[in-house]
Amino acid sequence: MKTIIISIKIFLFFTILTGAVYPLLVTGIAQVVFPEKANGSLIVRDNKIIGSELISQQFDTKKYFTSRPSAVSYNPLPSGGSNYGLTNLKLKNLVAERKKQFIDFNQLDSLTVVPSEMLFASASGLDPHISQKAALLQVDRIAKTRNFNTIQKQNLVQSVKNHTEPPQFLVLGEERVNVLILNLELDKPDRNITNNK
Amino acid sequence: MTAQDFIQIFLFFALLIGLTPVLGNYMYTVFTGKKHIMLPVFGWLEKLAYKSCGIDPAEETNWKSYTFGLLMFNLIGFIFVFLMQLFQAHLPLNPANLPNVSWHSAFNTAVSFMTNTNWQGYAGETTLSYFVQMLGLTVQNFVSAATGIAVLLALIRGISRKTTDKLGNFWTDLTRSTLYILLPLSILFAVVLVGQGVVQNFKTYETVQTLQGAPQIIPMGPAASQIVIKQLGTNGGGFFNANSSHPFENPTPLSNFLEMLSILLIPAALTYTYGKMVGSTRQGWTIFTAMMILFVAGLSISLCAEYSANPIFGHLHLMEGKETRFGITNSILWSTATTSASSGSVNAMHDSLSPIAGMIAMINIMLGEVIFGGVGAGLYGIIIFIIITVFIAGLMVGRTPEYLGKKIEAFEVQMAIIAVLAPNLVIQLFSAWASVSSYGLSSLNNAGPHGLSEILYAYSSAAGNNGSAFAGLNANTVFYNLTLGFGMLIGRFGIIIPVLAIAGTMAKKKITPLSAGTFRTDNWLFIGLLIAVILIIGGLTHFPALSLGPVMEHLQMNSGVTF
Numbered sequence: 001m002k003t004i005i006i007s008i009k010i011f012l013f014f015t016i017l018t019g020a021v022y023p024l025l026v027t028g029i030a031q032v033v034f035p036e037k038a039n040g041s042l043i044v045r046d047n048k049i050i051g052s053e054l055i056s057q058q059f060d061t062k063k064y065f066t067s068r069p070s071a072v073s074y075n076p077l078p079s080g081g082s083n084y085g086l087t088n089l090k091l092k093n094l095v096a097e098r099k100k101q102f103i104d105f106n107q108l109d110s111l112t113v114v115p116s117e118m119l120f121a122s123a124s125g126l127d128p129h130i131s132q133k134a135a136l137l138q139v140d141r142i143a144k145t146r147n148f149n150t151i152q153k154q155n156l157v158q159s160v161k162n163h164t165e166p167p168q169f170l171v172l173g174e175e176r177v178n179v180l181i182l183n184l185e186l187d188k189p190d191r192n193i194t195n196n197k
Numbered sequence: 198m199t200a201q202d203f204i205q206i207f208l209f210f211a212l213l214i215g216l217t218p219v220l221g222n223y224m225y226t227v228f229t230g231k232k233h234i235m236l237p238v239f240g241w242l243e244k245l246a247y248k249s250c251g252i253d254p255a256e257e258t259n260w261k262s263y264t265f266g267l268l269m270f271n272l273i274g275f276i277f278v279f280l281m282q283l284f285q286a287h288l289p290l291n292p293a294n295l296p297n298v299s300w301h302s303a304f305n306t307a308v309s310f311m312t313n314t315n316w317q318g319y320a321g322e323t324t325l326s327y328f329v330q331m332l333g334l335t336v337q338n339f340v341s342a343a344t345g346i347a348v349l350l351a352l353i354r355g356i357s358r359k360t361t362d363k364l365g366n367f368w369t370d371l372t373r374s375t376l377y378i379l380l381p382l383s384i385l386f387a388v389v390l391v392g393q394g395v396v397q398n399f400k401t402y403e404t405v406q407t408l409q410g411a412p413q414i415i416p417m418g419p420a421a422s423q424i425v426i427k428q429l430g431t432n433g434g435g436f437f438n439a440n441s442s443h444p445f446e447n448p449t450p451l452s453n454f455l456e457m458l459s460i461l462l463i464p465a466a467l468t469y470t471y472g473k474m475v476g477s478t479r480q481g482w483t484i485f486t487a488m489m490i491l492f493v494a495g496l497s498i499s500l501c502a503e504y505s506a507n508p509i510f511g512h513l514h515l516m517e518g519k520e521t522r523f524g525i526t527n528s529i530l531w532s533t534a535t536t537s538a539s540s541g542s543v544n545a546m547h548d549s550l551s552p553i554a555g556m557i558a559m560i561n562i563m564l565g566e567v568i569f570g571g572v573g574a575g576l577y578g579i580i581i582f583i584i585i586t587v588f589i590a591g592l593m594v595g596r597t598p599e600y601l602g603k604k605i606e607a608f609e610v611q612m613a614i615i616a617v618l619a620p621n622l623v624i625q626l627f628s629a630w631a632s633v634s635s636y637g638l639s640s641l642n643n644a645g646p647h648g649l650s651e652i653l654y655a656y657s658s659a660a661g662n663n664g665s666a667f668a669g670l671n672a673n674t675v676f677y678n679l680t681l682g683f684g685m686l687i688g689r690f691g692i693i694i695p696v697l698a699i700a701g702t703m704a705k706k707k708i709t710p711l712s713a714g715t716f717r718t719d720n721w722l723f724i725g726l727l728i729a730v731i732l733i734i735g736g737l738t739h740f741p742a743l744s745l746g747p748v749m750e751h752l753q754m755n756s757g758v759t760f
Contacts, residue, residue, distance in 0.1 A: 002251075003262070003265055003266050003269055004269055005251070006250055006251060006252060006266070006368060007266065007269040007270045007272075007273050008273055009249065009250035009251065010246065010250045010252070010270070010368060010371070010372070011270060011273045011274060011277065011340075013246050013249060013250060014336055014339065014340055014375065015277070015332055015336050017242070017375075017380075018335060018336050018338075018339040018340070018375065018380065018426075019331050019332035019333070019335050019336040020331065020332060022335070022380065022383070022384070022422060023331050023335060023397075023419045023422040023423070025384065026384060026387045026388065026391075026397055026419070026421060026422040027397050027398065027399065027419055027422070029388050029391075030387075030388065030391040030397040030398075030421065031397075031398070033388065033391070033392070034391050034392050037391055037392065037393070037394045037395075037396075038391050038396060038397045038398055038421075039396065039398050039400065039417070040396050040398075040403060040415060040417060040445065041394050041448075042403065042405075042415075048405075048406065049403060049405045050405060050406060050407060050408055051405050051407055051408070051413060051415070052403075052405075052415050052444075052445075053394075054394055054444035054445060054448050055413070055415055055444060055445070057407040057408060057409065057411075057413060058407070058409060058411060059408070059409060060409070061409060064408065064409070068521065074413065075413070075414075076322065076413065076414065076415055076416055077322055077323050077402075077414055077416060078320030078321070078322050078323045078437070078438035078439075079320075079322065079437050079438045079439035079443050080320070080438050080439050080546075080668070081439070081442070081517070081518040081546035081548075081549060081668075082517065082518065082546075082549065082669075083518065083546055083548035083549060083642050083643075083667070083668050083669030084517060084548070084549055084642070084643065084669070085548060085549065085552075085555075085643040085647035085650070085669075085750065086507070086509060086510070086515065086517070086549070086551055086552065086750075086754055087509070087552075087643075087645055087646075087647055087750055087753055087754050087758065087759050087760055088643050088644070088647065088759065088760060089759040089760060091517060091549075092509055092510075092759050095510065095513075116513045116514040116515070116516045117514075117516045117521050119513065119516075120513075120515070120516040120517035120518075120519070121517060121518070122442070122516075122518070122519070122520055122521070123439060123442030123518045123519055123520050123528075123543075123544065123545050123546045124437075124439035124442045124443045124444060124520065125439065126439070126443065126444055127444070127520050127521055127522075128444055129520075129521040129522055130521060131521065167201060167450060168449060168450040168451050169451070171201055171204050171205055171208065172205060172450035172451055172453070172454050173449070173450025173451075173453065173522050173523060173524065173527060174450075174521060174522060174523065174524035174527075176521045176522050180408070183408055184408070187408065
């Protein structure tokens with residue numbers, strides 16, 4: 001009996017400590033030191049929140065860079081991947097379809113090697129990044145849709161390069177570029193897409 | 198693979214090996230009651246815990262009382278988390294207005310978090326309120342890891358003490374592990390992770406209008422505080438459904454590196470602590486080396502498999518279920534780490550790994566979660582294999598087997614065999630049941646041999662208290678919630694109870710001094726034997742099933758067959 005009472009008491013002790021005090025303490029520190037990040041790295045434009053830098057959005061019009069395929073249709077509730085195995089016929093067909101779609105959509109040569117992240121769905125369904133190569137392959141199409149002149153187009157290429165994040169500390173992870181950030185640059189009213197970062 | 202890939206892997210190992218003696222030594226000072234740096238910070242909390250709960254920290258108990266306390270404490274945790282989910286709609290901190298959880302899912306989740314498995318049949322962001330995630334799950338993340346350490350400490354005392362029946366005090370072991378090891382590391386890492394972009398707030402889900410004008414609901418919550426302890430405590434249960442592949446759980450390569458390191462940090466360091474506590478750090482490094490060899494072997498095979506071309510996708514990088522910022526190398530390093538240690542958190546979808554890489558993930562679990570393994574659990578698990586190894590070696594040379602001066606007799610070997618058989622039975626029997634029943638098969642997401650792999654992985658994950666999944670399997674059904682729930686219970690307590698029984702009988706024995714005839718357990722020969730025993734037991738048990746699942750799938754894939 002004594003053991004049972006101790007069990008209950010110490011369980012309550014740990015519930016308060018690790019279930020309430022600890023998360024509140026971390027929240028307190030986080031909200032003071034990194035408020036924007038702790039609140040989801042939200043992006044505000046014209047006083048409206050248009051999304052999170054970390055969560056990908058669907059882009060299917062010709063004037064924007066396209067995100068990676070998402071098994072959850074870019075709906076974060078809930079996040080997830082396709083969970084298709086490599087011998088799943090559905091996956092094989094999807095990859096073939098996406099390849100054709102990417103080439104047609106961007107009016108590329110049919111022999112173009114499409115970067116694999118544009119053919120395969122991400123793990124979270126919310127992957128905000130694509131490779132620099134995948135972004136550059138879309139520049140011609142966007143420039144054409146937006147009636148860019150040669151200089152504007154060159155600026156767009158430069159913008160993609162400026163926004164490419166190298167591996168962190170040059171060794172960790174992969175080189176990547178954030179699709180939402182690129183598209184926000186495209187929408188800037190002055191069309192001055194040379195980034196002065 | 199590029200040079201950069203190898204540098205990342207090298208950095209990971211360098212840090213892991215470098216931190217092992219540092220953290221290992223610190224934990225040694227904590228567990229042996231010596232002065233340490235966290236004492237001035239949290240010492241008052243320890244005293245407060247004992248005073249408010251009526252615990253006498255000096256009182257030590259025998260193995261039966263120790264086990265009883267442990268089971269009671271776990272039972273209360275289970276009931277609490279179970280009830281909390283059943284009534285979450287009536288509880289506070291539920292800004293998304295999530296409804297009550299079904300009884301079978303609540304049972305599964307409560308068992309899952311109590312047993313340090315963190316198998317998740319549900320999706321966090323659409324199922325559980327902040328209240329349940331914090332006061333229910335985060336708490337279990339801490340105490341289930343601390344429970345694992347407590348069992349290990351009892352076993353170590355059983356090995357290192359002589360002619361006594363006292364194994365220590367479960368309450369002080371639990372309290373010290375939580376206060377001085379898990380909590381400080383969690384606070385430190387959590388703040389760093391938020392700095393990388395992990396969310397930590399109590400806001401309602403944010404409804405936004407995307408650039409293209411569509412509505413998108415972005416989930417929020419106190420994620421960082423839970424994610425850190427799920428990594429450090431080898432728990433693995435994500436705040437969001439996509440676990441550590443979710444950009445809010447793991448936003449950058451640095452957060453990924455730190456989360457990956459924190460999976461193995463404590464289990465690796467405990468080998469050093471063990472060495473110090475039994476009086477020979479060489480014994481600890483021997484175990485560390487055996488674990489490391491198995492780890493590197495698994496990692497190498499998985500990397501080869503993932504970077505190989507196949508007839509279905511040619512030379513495409515296999516990015517299905519992987520994130521751009523991590524790429525293949527970081528996804529595979531993680532999948533190896535999370536399945537070797539019984540973490541189960543994922544940064545890539547294991548269901549979409551190449552067949553051989555998926556198989557290695559499964560084998561890491563099937564071998565008994567002893568390649569570093571769970572916090573505490575990995576080490577007491579491998580000590581079970583050590584007992585079997587010295588027993589077999591003893592049979593071969595015709596001497597009474599001994600380990601660290603303790604004679605290994607019939608009772609210890611019987612208990613060790615139970616501990617090895619319990620999880621393996623769960624894997625084989627439940628998988629067989631699921632794969633011939635309509636309610637088992639209707640949950641599959643993939644056809645052909647990969648379907649069998651999904652089932653096999655699920656029960657391996659449950660029995661090994663891992664928690665990762667071939668997540669295509671729809672496990673949120675009555676059948677899977679219950680069978681996986683019982684599988685987790687057997688996989689956890691079917692090992693803990695025999696281990697504590699072994700600790701109890703070992704403590705009573707005398708310690709035989711070292712002699713020229715003593716079979717050494719701290720050299721390369723022993724490392725080889727230990728690895729052989731682990732592989733033979735795991736291989737004999739699971740090879741037939743594996744050959745019908747991932748091996749078959751690999752062969753089919755290489756002839757271009759799809760299902």
